[in-house]
Amino acid sequence: MSKGEIVAGCLAPHPPHLVYAENPPQNEPIAEGGWEQLRWGYERLRESLAGVDYDAIVLLSPHWQTYVGTHFLGLPNFKSLSVDPVFPNLFRYHYDLDIDVELAQQIHDRAADAGLAVAMMKNPDFRVDYGAITTGHMFNPSWDKPLVVISSNRSRDYYSVEVMQEMMIELGRVTREAILASGKKVVVIASNSLSHRHFTTESAIPEDMSKEHIASHAMHLWDMRMIEYFRTGQAQRILDEMPEFTEQAIAESDGGGLSWLLSTLDVPTYPGILHGYGTIIGTGNAIVEWPARNHKEASE
């Protein structure tokens, strides 16, 4: 069996507003548009990967929040209706997605061997979280690739950003090992925003872009600092500054996705491609791709 490969790593946030604005047939509410820069960013990401052959998507979603270890979807298919509990007016989506259970189990087993608390989720009534559905749709609206969906272990809540990051770096390491051992070509995705301070009010129509902006200047500065690190191949600095970024920007990196992603990519020293940045109800969101397929030498 040939060696597996991570062809790309992506930061691909999940605000339901993007699916709402895009008006896919699965989503019942209809918008006039909005958040175009981010939606164009997703278009550029999809175009960038259009000619790339891969077998599966491994995605860590901050909205499947688990407090007793890290969990993996463990059945071959999940089909149901996803209604966002926070923005039900925007997101009611019929999904039908396939899981690469074999790869999920392989990552699970390696994580267990490494001493991490893990579980396979095999209850057929389980509803996949709307974060995974949103990112899954925006990244691959045809849903023609199987996924591995990993929960967000809220170890930061129980311990600290530092402990969370140690655990997520370990999870990233075993995720990488499992992918390389699997012989499969995989895209890994962290589905989280950057700064994460929401507005507490909303405009009369959600897509009124005259009301959309970053929640505060401090949040903007943090987002730009992170993006500069993304664009210049300084992933280690992102990990180094993760505690301050997570605390001060109230960043959604608290769910561990960004640390896991960078670890899975072996802490890339090559530039990430910024496909888009924009705010959604005040939060900062970047769509970034690390084209690992073009930098194999970096980790060999």
Add this chain to the structure above:
Amino acid sequence: MSEGELIGSYIVPVHPHTVLAPEQNEGWGRLRTAYDDAAQRIKESGADLLIIYSTTWPSIIGHQIIADPNPEWVMVDHDFHELGSIPYSFNIDEKFAHAWNEANEKRGLKSRTVAYHGFPIDVGSVVALKLLNPDNAIPAVIVSSNVYANRAETTVLAKACMDVVKATGRKAIAITAMSLSNRMFTKPIEPKDDRIHSLKDDEWNLKILELLGEGRLEDVGQLSRTIHRQIRVNKVVAFKPMWWLSGMNSNRNNLTGQVLAYEALHGAGGAVVHLDPTPSGAGDIEYDEDDVEYFAGERNVLDGDQSDHQEIDSVNVESKPGEPQENGPALWDPTEGKDSVNSAAAPKPVGAYPHARRVGDLLYLSGVGPRQPGTNAIPGGPIHDADGKPLNYDIKAQTQAVVDNITRILEEAGGTINDVLDVTSFLVDMDRDFQGYNEVWAETLGQVGPTRTTLAIRALPTPIAVEMKVIAKAPPAE
């Protein structure tokens, strides 16, 4: 119809073990028995409404209230999915949900109702309703816990709810679905090995339960921030349910409390507590925090106001005489005197006078305008800007706000809007505004039937278009 009331309160745990696996651990079984006991008490109480505040349903834009009359689905817990699935089909009081939503907005809160097929009812609400209302005999409402809400917002949420309970004559039960200490074991455990995560958590839980057992609910509410720091993992929503439950109970400290069970649920503290409104005989509150009637904590972030980082603990915007306001002259605290009636829920005076004064069987109200308590904002907009340049404004919104302010002052005196006997109205532009003013009158005070005189005048002290001078029946003195 007699005025509605809260006839009981319960605190119940959120995790699914009590529904799906009570036989696997003696403690889980005791919690289930206590749940069943609480269900029987509720059944025998004559309650006609269950109101659930759930800490496992976070919201961001204000509070959300379930308004689907019959939500149905199958719930699976994010962590404890191996225990099984919980199918649910609930009986929701849609009309009450909408009325509560409107009452929230009247008190300055952001709020919306939720009625979408497949909306995921949270685990805490599902567990509470499955066990407390197993045959769906009593209609229920469920409200979210807002991620950003502070004590003022959470307290006002409760008061708005009680506005509707009272107005609709309901016999309501308030329920908080919550953990005490919420730190769970971060690895799977055998059911037989379950215990409270630490001795410290256990000690704090027992301290909380001692207070609740003595009916000292408001004391627990005032300790909420300390409790959060001591025994709460900082999950999505901070420890707020005691603010809401205390607000529902008029911030009392002399309830009759009973702890029905206290056990561990994967390390977290789960308790079933019954709080009866019957006075326990203990002394009531020594009230330390502001008693908030109206929420003015709007952060205005949509308009680029950077004040969103200010933590607003009180909605009572303090101003001293001599400081001109955006909407007119300086505000004064209402004067206190024999027989005066003053309300924190009414706008501050623009001079040294009370909101109202009781004389014999009558209440005489000072002129009431539309300014909003706390913010001093004018619904419908001011009639001119700071330079005197005329502005377009909505006379209907102003008139409605006047009626609302009159209602608040009369309620402070123990009365209602139905007690109004005579009104003298002042309009600054009779030609422009009489029709709109008259329409709102017909829908509000016109239904009550007081005598009325309407006068055109040149100006009022603040940039408003309408003011009313009211004489009302005074409720019997206590």
